[in-house]
Amino acid sequence: MxxxxxxxxxxxxxxxxxxxxxxxxxxxxxxxxxxxxxxxxxxxxxxxxxxxxxxxxxxxxxxxLNLLGVQRVLQLENDLANARAELETQRQESLRKIEALRQEAEGHLRAQRRDLVPLRQEVVLYRDVRPGSTRRG
Missing domain, CATH: 1.10.1660.10 (Multidrug-efflux Transporter Regulator; Chain: A; Domain 2)
Structure with missing residues (x-):
């Protein structure tokens, strides 16, 4: 090349x-x-x-265009190319930061899930203990 x-x-x-x-x-x-x-x-x-x-x-x-106009157009084209390059650099940096934050959030979520304690559920029979009620059980 x-x-x-x-x-x-x-x-x-x-x-x-x-x-x-x-x-x-x-x-x-x-x-x-x-x-x-x-x-x-x-x-x-x-x-x-x-x-x-x-x-x-x-x-x-x-x-x-006269040469002064050409000079101005070329400068504006150069400025535009530089601005686009800077914008792309900032976009890439933002994407890297977003990805880092996403990974950090996933890490926190995994840590919270590890901290959860399973709830043991038992079946409790309901008994009506009011006076005069029929007790079943």
């Missing part, structure tokens, strides 16, 4: 994959829309994630 974040594409290949001119990629970088890795010599290297980001930028600009 190819690592999505491994920066392997030079600027000309990244531009071709994204369907834009290399100069456009330099503009996007200056505007903070994409942040390619740099080699020791300073050359840009783009990852598959960067290419996906470039395609998203192209999609938004083709819909009529």
């Amino acid at each position: 190819h690592d999505q974040n491994r920066a392997v594409y030079v600027i000309s290949v990244a531009a071709e994959l994204a369907g834009v001119h290399p100069q456009t990629l330099r503009i996007y970088e200056r505007k903070g829309l994409v942040a390619p890795a740099r080699t020791g010599g300073g050359s840009r290297r783009y990852s598959r994630s960067d290419i996906d980001q470039l395609l998203r930028i192209q999609e938004l600009t083709n819909e009529g």
Whole structure:
């Protein structure tokens, strides 16, 4: 499986994959829309994630957004993804806590059942002991 974040594409290949001119990629970088890795010599290297980001930028600009609008949309999408991840983390933690409480409650219930003493029932015949009553028995 190819690592999505491994920066392997030079600027000309990244531009071709994204369907834009290399100069456009330099503009996007200056505007903070994409942040390619740099080699020791300073050359840009783009990852598959960067290419996906470039395609998203192209999609938004083709819909009529300017680069400031694209930047805002990308930030909102990132914020939403982070909020969803946090919500999922909290949901998982809540489920763990609920399960722990359920197990604790079951333990208490088992302990209470062990403490119960069986009731021994005997049959008692009723006798009417009032004066003048007929005694049966």
